[in-house]
Amino acid sequence: TNSYHPAEIERKWQARWDERGTNAWTDEALRSAERPFYNLMMFPYPSAEGLHVGNIYAFTGADIFGRFKRLQGHQVFEPIGFDAFGIHSENFALKQGIHPTELIPRNVARFTTQLRRVGFMYDWSHTVDTTTPDYYRWTQWIFLQLYKAGLAEKKEAPVNWCPSCNTVLANEQVVGGECERCGTPVEMRFLSQWFFKITQFAGRLLENLETLDWSDTTRKAQQNWIGRSEGAELSFPIARRKVADDRHESAKIEAEKPVIRVFTTRPDTIFGATYMVLAPEHPLVDRITSDEQREAVDAYRRQVAATDLVTRRKTDKTKSGVWTGGNAVNPATGQEIPVWIADYVLMEYGTGAIMAVPGHDERDFEFATAFHLPIVRVVAGEGQDADTPLDEAYTGPGVLVNSGRLDGMGVIDGKRAATAWLAEMGLGEQRINYRLHDWTISRQRYWGPPIPILYCDECGIVPVPEDQLPVILPFIEDFKPDASGVSPLARHEEWYRTTCPTCGGAARRETDVSDTFLDSAWYFLRYPSAGDEQVPFDQEITKRWLPVDSYIGGNEHAVLHLLYSRFVTMALHDMGLIDFEEPFTRFRAHGLIVKDGGKMSKSKGNVIVPDDYIAEWGADTMRLYLMFIGPYQEGGDFREGGITGPYNFLSRLWDSVLSARELALDAGVEQKLHATIKKVTEDLEALSYNTAIAAMMEYLNVVRAGGRTPERAAVEPLVRLVAPFAPHMAEELWERLGNTESLWTSAKWPGYDASKAVADTVEFVVQVNGKVRARMPMARGIAEAEAREAALADENVQKWIEDKQVRKTIFVADRLVNLVVG
Numbered sequence: 001t002n003s004y005h006p007a008e009i010e011r012k013w014q015a016r017w018d019e020r021g022t023n024a025w026t027d028e029a030l031r032s033a034e035r036p037f038y039n040l041m042m043f044p045y046p047s048a049e050g051l052h053v054g055n056i057y058a059f060t061g062a063d064i065f066g067r068f069k070r071l072q073g074h075q076v077f078e079p080i081g082f083d084a085f086g087i088h089s090e091n092f093a094l095k096q097g098i099h100p101t102e103l104i105p106r107n108v109a110r111f112t113t114q115l116r117r118v119g120f121m122y123d124w125s126h127t128v129d130t131t132t133p134d135y136y137r138w139t140q141w142i143f144l145q146l147y148k149a150g151l152a153e154k155k156e157a158p159v160n161w162c163p164s165c166n167t168v169l170a171n172e173q174v175v176g177g178e179c180e181r182c183g184t185p186v187e188m189r190f191l192s193q194w195f196f197k198i199t200q201f202a203g204r205l206l207e208n209l210e211t212l213d214w215s216d217t218t219r220k221a222q223q224n225w226i227g228r229s230e231g232a233e234l235s236f237p238i239a240r241r242k243v244a245d246d247r248h249e250s251a252k253i254e255a256e257k258p259v260i261r262v263f264t265t266r267p268d269t270i271f272g273a274t275y276m277v278l279a280p281e282h283p284l285v286d287r288i289t290s291d292e293q294r295e296a297v298d299a300y301r302r303q304v305a306a307t308d309l310v311t312r313r314k315t316d317k318t319k320s321g322v323w324t325g326g327n328a329v330n331p332a333t334g335q336e337i338p339v340w341i342a343d344y345v346l347m348e349y350g351t352g353a354i355m356a357v358p359g360h361d362e363r364d365f366e367f368a369t370a371f372h373l374p375i376v377r378v379v380a381g382e383g384q385d386a387d388t389p390l391d392e393a394y395t396g397p398g399v400l401v402n403s404g405r406l407d408g409m410g411v412i413d414g415k416r417a418a419t420a421w422l423a424e425m426g427l428g429e430q431r432i433n434y435r436l437h438d439w440t441i442s443r444q445r446y447w448g449p450p451i452p453i454l455y456c457d458e459c460g461i462v463p464v465p466e467d468q469l470p471v472i473l474p475f476i477e478d479f480k481p482d483a484s485g486v487s488p489l490a491r492h493e494e495w496y497r498t499t500c501p502t503c504g505g506a507a508r509r510e511t512d513v514s515d516t517f518l519d520s521a522w523y524f525l526r527y528p529s530a531g532d533e534q535v536p537f538d539q540e541i542t543k544r545w546l547p548v549d550s551y552i553g554g555n556e557h558a559v560l561h562l563l564y565s566r567f568v569t570m571a572l573h574d575m576g577l578i579d580f581e582e583p584f585t586r587f588r589a590h591g592l593i594v595k596d597g598g599k600m601s602k603s604k605g606n607v608i609v610p611d612d613y614i615a616e617w618g619a620d621t622m623r624l625y626l627m628f629i630g631p632y633q634e635g636g637d638f639r640e641g642g643i644t645g646p647y648n649f650l651s652r653l654w655d656s657v658l659s660a661r662e663l664a665l666d667a668g669v670e671q672k673l674h675a676t677i678k679k680v681t682e683d684l685e686a687l688s689y690n691t692a693i694a695a696m697m698e699y700l701n702v703v704r705a706g707g708r709t710p711e712r713a714a715v716e717p718l719v720r721l722v723a724p725f726a727p728h729m730a731e732e733l734w735e736r737l738g739n740t741e742s743l744w745t746s747a748k749w750p751g752y753d754a755s756k757a758v759a760d761t762v763e764f765v766v767q768v769n770g771k772v773r774a775r776m777p778m779a780r781g782i783a784e785a786e787a788r789e790a791a792l793a794d795e796n797v798q799k800w801i802e803d804k805q806v807r808k809t810i811f812v813a814d815r816l817v818n819l820v821v822g
């Protein structure tokens with residue numbers, strides 16, 4: 001047939017690509033690739049009934065890039081898989097009331113069918129599903145490698161706890177201090193959990209960012225998350241309590257003089273430290289608290305413990321706190337200053353204690369004002385001096401005042417001098433502090449890989465021997481988190497009771513599973529080696545293909561997933577297991593799609609069902625439309641009816657190719673062709689897909705201007721340009737142009753001649769009823785419609801037309817537009 005029937009063509013080529021293995025790699029081919037290009041996109045959570053249009057949007061943009069690179073002569077490996085373990089999938093199973101072992105494979109199958117229909121260049125022979133034992137065996141192996149390297153440790157840590165659901169909540173599940181699921185106020189609890197010591201890599205994770213070709217926003221997000229602060233750690237001796245009478249025997253023990261360590265970025269302001277604050281959980285609180293204050297302190301600590309972690313970390317809430325009844329000595333002034341506890345100081349940052357400088361720190365100012373604590377100026381900005389009153393914290397630059405030996409120094413010199421001085425007294429040293437925390441790996445949930453650890457009464461913590469991996473996640477009917485508050489696996493004695501591999505005695509398995517982010521922190525290493533039963537990743541293949549050349553994914557994963565992947569890669573590198581320390585050479589985040597200007601949601605009934613669009617218009621048109629609605633890295637608005645433009649373009653291209661003749665290429669068309677190739681090439685490199693599409697549309701208009709017969713040499717390169725966007729149609733046209741081998745294995749990306757790509761202008765004469773009314777430059781080869789529009793826009797021409805109708809246009813290419821009015 002000669003008209004465009006996308007459904008037929010798409011079915012035909014998807015089947016052929018499968019049969020011929022057009023996109024699949026054999027192990028031998030992977031081992032010997034000469035120009036390998038690893039094109040990765042973030043794999044989806046199969047935690048819905050079907051693919052979301054947002055998934056398709058993301059994958060299409062990434063697929064286009066891979067296909068573009070392939071046509072440019074790279075050997076492209078483009079895998080996909082499923083991030084199928086974890087809270088997203090488990091919560092979906094809970095909501096549906098279907099066991100995840102039944103539901104998730106069903107979702108995966110459905111996602112797979114849908115993905116195939118969109119025509120992505122996936123190598124389906126190298127896919128991963130994180131829930132299969134053949135995958136999570138190696139996730140557990142990675143845990144063990146980190147454990148052996150001393151990078152995994154078990155310690156107590158605070159978690160969000162819902163006392164009604166009796167479960168640990170992720171920070172995202174705490175909404176306004178309440179449980180997202182039941183509305184009960186969330187509390188904080190301490191649980192013993194496994195951590196990966198990512199903080200040991202903080203400096204490198206930060207420095208390496210400079211070397212990566214990542215979008216600035218993503219790099220910034222990582223920088224902020226790692227949060228490097230330069231400052232000092234200083235010691236404030238605890239003041240001896242005045243012993244009122246002999247009954248206070250215990251107070252005398254204070255004589256051993258413990259110190260409070262604080263982290264400060266402003267050691268220069270030490271003379272202004274008028275009080276101190278400890279986090280309510282700080283281990284010194286008990287010791288410092290006086291008998292008189294004990295009750296108030298305990299009450300306050302209970303109140304803070306009942307606050308969830310999210311609310312706790314907010315910096316803008318009103319300040320609360322209590323005095324411990326104890327004092328410390330400011331080592332700079334020698335004066336005693338009161339020690340308070342307050343929830344604005346967090347236990348997990350710095351040392352969990354601060355010297356408070358209300359004159360120059362906003363939070364301290366607010367606190368001191370609320371509790372009538374002294375505020376002293378120690379920095380004078382321009383036009384200020386030692387006595388200028390403070391109505392708010394002064395945080396700007398200036399000269400130190402009221403600061404004894406530091407007086408007169410600038411802030412920067414003051415920092416150095418104060419640190420050196422305190423170091424001399426044995427009370428301080430320089431310190432770099434990071435906001436980054438160690439990574440909590442434990443999840444008190446069911447749907448994940450069991451952490452491969454055993455506890456033996458004799459031997460303590462025993463890692464599961466590697467040859468006993470995988471530790472299979474058992475099928476249990478009661479996978480729901482319940483009132484016991486511990487992991488569902490902890491309800492199954494028959495599972496967790498085992499024998500110790502070291503001493504043969506009784507042992508207990510770890511019943512927590514690992515975080516989904518661990519599954520996805522190494523999947524890119526597995527893809528090229530998928531199916532290998534001996535090793536997680538083949539050395540030779542990994543050397544050839546990694547690091548990943550291009551990675552595309554959502555901004556929601558710009559911080560944690562990328563950071564965890566970088567950490568695991570760096571750790572494996574240091575163990576000598578891989579020869580690179582950064583996994584993703586280039587990363588770009590795609591934008592988001594909205595529907596008719598708003599968010600998509602089931603309740604609004606405006607969810608786009610991609611399958612319906614593909615059935616009606618074809619995958620090629622859907623792909624083209626998605627890429628046309630806005631800059632790929634910003635996203636766009638999916639409008640009902642918007643898809644017809646891209647469909648019409650493809651149909652017109654179809655007709656143009658099938659009606660093309662072996663004619664000499666018109667000079668104007670030729671210029672436009674070179675300009676278009678140049679533009680599309682540059683735009684694709686920059687993921688600027690919408691502008692590339694616009695350029696192709698414009699080019700086709702020039703080729704068909706005035707209904708002219710298209711030259712074969714004009715449309716054949718366009719087939720290749722459009723191929724990354726509309727791979728099925730391009731392949732079909734390629735065949736119809738007489739090629740016997742697949743476009744994807746034989747075609748090259750069209751080149752251009754830079755000198756020809758420059759737009760050439762010619763002078764047009766514009767007439768109204770045969771009389772010359774204007775002369776204007778226009779692009780050589782300009783189409784009639786465009787030339788006419790330009791002519792009509794001219795003021796003088798307008799004057800001669802007035803409100804008369806243009807009945808006819810006479811057009812001479814590159815020369816003349818005559819508007820016949822009357």
Ligand code: ANZ
Nearest residue numbers: 229263264265266269344345346349350352357360361
């Ligand atoms: C005295 C001081 C004076 C401070 C001043 C600031 C300004 P960044 O930049 O985020 O690292 N701080 C230290 N540990 C804290 C904790 N656990 N909870 C809450 N606040 C803490 O911030 C470092 C500053 O935050 C430190 O420097 C400390 O206050 C506070 F004019 O010390 B500063």
Ligand code: ZN
Nearest residue numbers: 456459500503
């Ligand atoms: Zn043992």
